Amino acid sequence: MNTILLVEDDPAEIAMAEQACALCMPPVQLAVMPDSETALEWLSQKMEEQQHLPRLILVDLKLPKLIGLAVLRKLRLDRRTWDLPIVVFSAVCEPSDVVLSYQVGANSFVGKPANLEEFQQLLQELVSYWFQPRQQQLAFGG
DSSP states (O other): OEEEEOOOOOOHHHHHHHHHHHHHHEEEEEEESHHHHHHHHHHHHHHHHTOOSEEEEEEESSSSSHHHHHHHHHHHHHTTTTTTTTEEESSSSHHHHHHHHHHHHEEEEEEEEESSSHHHHHHHHHHHHHHHHHHHHHHHHH
């Protein structure tokens, strides 16, 4: 099954993402990590056990412990994860955050959806785009 890793600490956002995933076609499995450190540990464990990594990572820009850009930077510096599609999202879209996200290696930066309908539409668009085999090959020349 196609897995999306969501790095998010807001329970309301998590619930909305879970509901949106249930409506998504093709079906996706959502792995939720409440903070950056937990997400990095989870990914590291997956790699050590040679399990499939998520097909897409959604990371909240403003996270406790380690901000989303720090997660992004760590993943882009690791040869095992440098080509994973990563979408940064935030409730506040400051131009400086958008530019910095792209500079650090984000594939996309989007505003957080305001409701379930918007979240489901965003998720469907991301899945349709990033789960295409051709798009994955083009992402980083893979």
